[in-house]
Amino acid sequence: METMEKGRLSVHTENILPVIKKWLYSEKEIFIRELVSNAHDAIEKVKKVALTEDIYQSDDDQYCIDLKLDRENGILIIEDNGIGMTADEVREYIASIAFSGAEKFAEKYLKEGDSGIIGHFGLGFYSCFMVSKQVEIESRSCQLEAEPVRWVSDGGEEYEIGVGSRQKRGTEIRLHLNEEDASEFTDLARVSELVRRYLDFLSVPIRIDGAQVNRQKPLWTQQPAALKKEDYDEFYKYMFPHQGEPLFHIHLNVDHPFRLQGILYFPRLAHEMDLNKSNVKIYCQQVFVTDQAQELIPQFLTVLQGVIDLPELPLNVSRSYIQNEPVVRKIASHIIKKVADRLAHECKNNRQEYEKIWNEIAPFVKYGMLSDERFYDQAKDALLLEILGSDSNRLVTIDEYLAESKEKDAQKIYYASDLQTQGQALRMLQKQGIQVVHLGTMIDSHFTGLLEVKRGDVKFVRVDAELHEHALDKESDSSIVDEQNRDLKSRLQDLFKQAVSNDKVTIRPEALKSEEIPAMILLPEHQRRMAEMSAMWGEKENPFSSEHTLLVNTRNPLIQKLGSPGILGSDGSADSKKKRVARQVYHLSRLAQGAASPADMEKYAQEIFSLLQDMV
Known part of the structure; x- marks a missing residue:
């Protein structure tokens, strides 16, 4: 056997190998990625050299990387038929840790802007000492007259280098694995999984015990x-x-x-x-x-x-x-x-195809626009709104919605967030030909605010936030007065003020075109948004504002009976039973709005049962 020369690793800091082994790489398995990447680099290098120079074993052009598992002896071998190394190159690339062999090769062989070299000989190679008690390298350079070289290190500061026995072009790295790592890194399933995770798309075949495991074509x-x-x-x-x-x-x-x-x-x-x-x-x-x-x-x-x-x-x-x-x-x-x-x-x-996927991607698009101003500016033309229809819904852009609605309301977009609690108000607007969009996710309350700021030409209004003029019956007659010279609206105003008994609630009698709705809660859009924001930040349990409007429909039969002349006593006070009915109208309006707490609902139920008992 040839006498082996001894040398010391050239490092810039003492005891750097323990640092590499312990802290540089977050997981031990990375060494497979590094060594196989280096093998791939060696193959890419020899391909380029062969274009301009004669190389050793030039007919060996079936390039591949072989991993061999010796489970019995705890040895993992990684072999390639790439460019190989001379003894001087081993000293330069392997024994000098801080040097990047790929960079020096690039200076010699690659044109400016060309790239095909993945990693570094040097730090990447030394990752193998995280799992190895000894590492052997056998290499034969592609240079025609080069001698094979053998290098051995146990991870300390010293190494041995001498003439090797390898006859094939390329490099073989033999890892004598630590006892605690040998079982894992000689296991066929485990090593195959790591190759597929990190190296599945390298351009050359990677074989484990002779069988190719990588997909190869990205x-x-x-x-x-x-x-x-x-x-x-x-x-x-x-x-x-x-x-x-x-x-x-x-x-x-x-x-x-x-x-x-x-x-x-x-x-x-x-x-x-x-x-x-x-x-x-x-x-x-x-x-x-x-x-x-x-x-x-x-x-x-x-x-x-x-x-x-x-x-x-x-x-x-x-x-x-x-x-x-x-x-x-x-x-x-x-x-x-x-x-x-x-x-x-x-x-x-x-x-047409985009509309089919819109409901699935809408939360992502909206969240992205809220998160990144650039994304809003670049994707705003991809935003769709879902218009609610009696039979089926349809999707439009904001500009399309505004163009269709310009005769009724040029700058407002009416929307519903809860089709159950806002159903009455929704149907009332739809009957008047007013288009309503569905904005039912948590993100929509923030998103509508963004659109209002960004566009400047549109305002989003929930169907129960205000009364659209097209929903009003302006020809309805409420001029019949009682002995106190009060018309229907005035009588209802007095009745519901006494019934509700809350100065923060505004009573607004109006004649709606639809008779089916006795009353409904109106909450101005800005107030509702502020209340919802407070609830989101935990400042309020119930986002419903204490300041709101009770709209009383003077065309509804029940409301007309409540407001008929004679309902008030001579002292101006409301009849007790009628006042109790008016109070339940208010409570039911709150329930329809989803504005009642569990305690409120229990209280309302008791009052309704009491009223029904007295009426039987």
Whole structure:
């Protein structure tokens, strides 16, 4: 056996290996990603060298990376048929930890702007000492006259280097695993899972004990024009199994001012969005880096699923997380724009299909607009409103709604948030030909405020916030007076003031075109929004404002009986039974509005039962 030369690792800080082994990488499994990435780099390098130079074993062009598991002896072998190393290169690339071999190679062989080298010999290689008690390297350079080289280290400051025995071009790394790690990293299922997680899309076959385990072909690197919907759907099912079909996809392909490729999918959303869980996988030249990329993917976009590959992604030294640099913020802005552009394009050019998915994506679009002003500006043309119809609903843009409603009310958009409690008011407006949209999610109360501020030409009004003039019967006659010279409206005003006995409640008798509604609560839009905001922040349990209006419909038969002459005594006080009925009309109006607390409802029920008992 050849005499082995001894040397000391060239480091810039004493005892750096213990630091690497213990703290640099967050998880031990990362060493597989680093070593296989280095093997892939070696293959990419030899491909480029072979274009301009004669290389050793030039006929060996069936490039692959082999992992061999020796469970009995606790050994993991990673082998490639790439560029290989000479003894001098081993000393330079392996024994000098702070040096990046890829950078020096790039200076010699790559043109400006060309990129195909993933990782570093150096720190990446040394991740293997997290799991190994000894590491051996056998390498044969692609240089025609080079000798094979052997390098051995136990992770200390010293190593041995000498002439090796390898005859094939490339490099073999033999890891003698620590006792506590040997079982995990010689297990076929576990190592296969790690290769698929981190290295599934590397361009060369990766084999474990002779069987290929990686998919190899990343769909995002292909031209969109060459792909069909079925290709995108199949890839989605592969990346995100058991998720059903996505609603739509966005293919990203950018060369300037940064390089970016990827495919984003909009999935069918669950009832609740988990905005803290990211489903976008970040790759760096087909190597998986992380799915925790808040710097790249804004919170409101975490509902998306897919992959983004950034060859120039600024990573920390262990390539475990993204560094927050200006270029990262630019990339995030570009992703936001591409999503917004796609939504606007689909709404404009594929309206029928877009309407089919609108209800599923609406919460995401609205949340995104509230979260990011740029997203609002870029996606505002993709916003739809759902107009409630008697048979079926339909979707329109804000501009379409305003154009259709300009004859009745040019600047107001009427909406209902609860179709049960606001049903009476909703039907009353619909009978007068006034279009009402449905805004029934928690986010809508904030979103309507945003739209009012941003547009400036529209006001959102809930159907029970004010009385539309088209709902009034202006020809109704209430001029019949009693002995106190009071007409119907005045009599009802007096009656309900005594019945309600609350100075904060305004009594407003009006003749509505519809007779079916005896009375309803009107709460001005700004008051209701303030009350709901207070409730949201925990300042109030019930968002219903104590200051509101009770609209009494003078065309309703019950109300007309209550307001008929003679209802008041000679002293001006209301008849006790009639006053009790008027009070229940108010209570039922509160119940219909959803404005009664559990204690209120119990009290109202007792009063109604008492009234019914007296009437029997």
